[in-house]
Amino acid sequence: MKLKKDLVLRKIGEQYVVVDxxxxxxxxxxxxxxxxxxxxxxxxxxxxxxxxxxxTDLLCVNYDVPRETAEKDAIAIFDAFCTNGLLVD
Incomplete structure (x- = not known):
């Protein structure tokens, strides 16, 4: 799966938003x-x-986090992206 192409990440103030x-x-x-x-x-x-x-790899490279914790977080992030239609086949 890949990030949906027509969506763009924007920073508005201190917030990050993904918009079409x-x-x-x-x-x-x-x-x-x-x-x-x-x-x-x-x-x-x-x-x-x-x-x-x-x-998981990106979390481990960018943050001081145990791999087991990163794996659990990665699953949650992947699921959230899928559930919200941010990933496509």
Whole structure:
């Protein structure tokens, strides 16, 4: 799976949001707020095949976190991205 191509990460103040810039009108139901960790992952995952293993590796490289914790977090992040339609086949 990959990040949905038509979505763009934007920083607004201290917040990160993922938006669809192709929308004619802003539909706030399709704007996603990301924390700084998810925003960092979004940037790193752009153009890559998104897997829980890759997310785990990125968490371990960028944060001082045990691999077991990173794996659990990676599954949660991957599931959240899938559930919210941010990933496509």
């Amino acid at each position: 810039p192709g929308q004619d009108m802003v539909d706030m139901s399709t704007v996603f707020t990301l924390n700084s960790t998810s925003a960092l992952l979004w940037k790193e995952l752009d153009g890559s095949e998104v897997t829980t293993a890759l997310i």
